Amino acid sequence: MDARAHVHDIDSNSCDFFPLTDDDDSRASAPPPPQKKKRRRGRARSATAVHVVKKSRRLKANDRERNRMHNLNDALEELREVLPALPDDSKLTKIETLRLAHNYIWALSETLRIADLTRTPAEPWFSCSSSSSSSSSSPPSSSSPAYSACSPASPASPHHDALFGLRALVPGVL
DNA sequence: TAGGCCATCTGGTCCT
DNA sequence: AGGACCAGATGGCCTA
Numbered sequence: 001m002d003a004r005a006h007v008h009d010i011d012s013n014s015c016d017f018f019p020l021t022d023d024d025d026s027r028a029s030a031p032p033p034p035q036k037k038k039r040r041r042g043r044a045r046s047a048t049a050v051h052v053v054k055k056s057r058r059l060k061a062n063d064r065e066r067n068r069m070h071n072l073n074d075a076l077e078e079l080r081e082v083l084p085a086l087p088d089d090s091k092l093t094k095i096e097t098l099r100l101a102h103n104y105i106w107a108l109s110e111t112l113r114i115a116d117l118t119r120t121p122a123e124p125w126f127s128c129s130s131s132s133s134s135s136s137s138s139p140p141s142s143s144s145p146a147y148s149a150c151s152p153a154s155p156a157s158p159h160h161d162a163l164f165g166l167r168a169l170v171p172g173v174l
Numbered sequence: 175t176a177g178g179c180c181a182t183c184t185g186g187t188c189c190t
Numbered sequence: 191a192g193g194a195c196c197a198g199a200t201g202g203c204c205t206a
Contacts, residue, residue, distance in 0.1 A: 058184075
């Protein structure tokens, strides 16, 4: 990651110090109306115990959620690595990564499809003529990708750089 | 300084 | 019951 991640790591570490207060608990939800102080009756101790248990569960859930998001980000990072590198070496944002991946897959599928069309029927070196071009394997439909206005109206050749379909994907980047 | 991006927390919902 | 997943809220950092 980058400096941002580092900063947020610090944040997450601070979380481990148990910074939550009762006020923090209601941070994301609608703050309850200021309530009068109620005298605790009986059961106060168990109420506290319940509170502790709840807080403990919450912290565990936070930890799981953090790990889940880290896993998601790791997967996203792996995806970035297999995508064509950007010329300016800038890091793709999450949404850009997903959209670029979408278009990249689409462009590769188109390349295969066009190559298959131009190949002589006598020499199918793999069985994509009947099945893969049918809807069974259903690559991204041959229409242009949803996230892009890119419509390769004039793909130069089957061997044309597969990136032709990507250029309009991340505006101003490719 | 505003806006974009991000990590984290949180409560709700669904699933096992 | 507990975990996974999700979406909203919040606050920090960075850049134009």
